[in-house]
Amino acid sequence: MGKKSVIPFGPQHPVLPEPIHLDLVVEDERIVEAIPNIGFIHRGLEGLAPDRDFQKYLYVVERTCGICSFGHGLGYVESIEGIMNVEVPERAKYLRVVWAEMARMTSHLMWLGFTADAFGFESLFYEAWRIREKVLDLMEMTTGGRLIYSVLKVGGVLKDITPDMQKKILDDLNEIEKETREMTRTFLDDYSVKTRLVGVGVLTKQQAHDVGACGPMARASGIVCDMRMRGYEAYADLGFEPVVSQDGDSYARCEVRINEIFASIELVRRAFERMPKEGDLAVTVKGNPDGEYFARIEQPRGEAIFYSEGHGKPALDRFRLRTPTFANLQALCETLKGAEYADVPILILTIDPCISCTER
């Protein structure tokens, strides 16, 4: 029995893209307990809701985080459309799916890069980011922004994807798929990568259920839980199947995210196939939100919950956002228990932490 000591981890640490602080109680080289501490980049975005009208506030919600920006915008407009009973045009629903899935690809590719960096594989990191760049270019071409898209509005979307753009996207997706397959062979089959991932940070199905994990974290532990199964927007028509793995270790989480990239590519292809060839992009929304609504959508990191409450005034009275990382932090503390100290960076990364979302 060694002596217990506390090692502070973060908020400044080379492996952390964003600030989070963990107090790690270690005994010899093993973690006994991890106590998270958040609040370093709280910006009070929810508090801005009562000062702005609900259309304008969308641009604030979108800027909660640079990576999940489309997801945040989508959840917010869904919650407002839910209050006001707005039926979004069919074509806009498909366009929203296309953008949401491309945003998921950029997020997962970015995560793959960070993970490669965390286990010290610098060239793999750049390879992932090189591929991500192509997806970002497609996003920039269609929406006008690389990370913050601002194409959503309550009642539809603002921009269209023309047939020419669709062709370019499909061509580029073929290339992206090929390159991603080539790259992910290293993640899934390489001996040294496997030694860093297989069996590290196991979260059993029961544990994942008990701590309320969500997104790829829960699906890697064998829980079939994906908000896209709800069939919001056009997902119901696209034959969506969640990607699930059973082992619950870091390797399984990596595998789930890799397979989700391919699933997203497939969803974009299907969306272009089944999208109505023409139609309105948005409906006009009149009046102010009067009521409350919970919208649940699947972001790249997992399930996000948006609560909006309005009382017939232009501005909302209350807006609340529960982000996936907030739920997954409990799962992180669970996986850290009993882990080797050297595995801490990898374990923190495998929940795909997005701290700026979490602290809003």
Add this chain to the structure above:
Amino acid sequence: MSRVMKFAPVILKNLFSKPVTRQYPAVPIQYPEGDRGHIEIQIDRCISCGMCVRSCPTGTLSVDRMKGTWTINRFDCVQCGYCVLKCPVKCLSIVPGYQVPEREKTAQTYQKSPEVLKAEAEKRAKQAALAKEMAAKKAAALKAKKEAEAAAAAGKAAEAAPAPAEN
């Protein structure tokens, strides 16, 4: 070998292919059409209605109707494009090309040309004169109506007044 050198083909391919990065700024960047870079205004078409000021989520715009100016602090603008959507005369546009960094956050002011300002001032004066004329007319009409009413009332009173005298 096959288990440990999974990345070798990618490395080899990258070694013998062109760099994916661009020699910026020697090779300038090509922005796609519709890129949200910065806001531009055709100031002479602006009617100084202030819709853009009210719609901006960051509150970076200001408009002075009398001076005919439109001011933007480009460092506070988040390129959301909401002002462009809201402008009733569509004189705002969001065009490619990002804001270049500067040492200080300075606001940029656009001034309407003297001809437009003069025309606007004339129009305002005309409108004011018209409004004054209308007001005067209205007041006169009101006065006439009141007088007529008073006269009628007086007539009625005169009619009604002798009646009790007869009693």
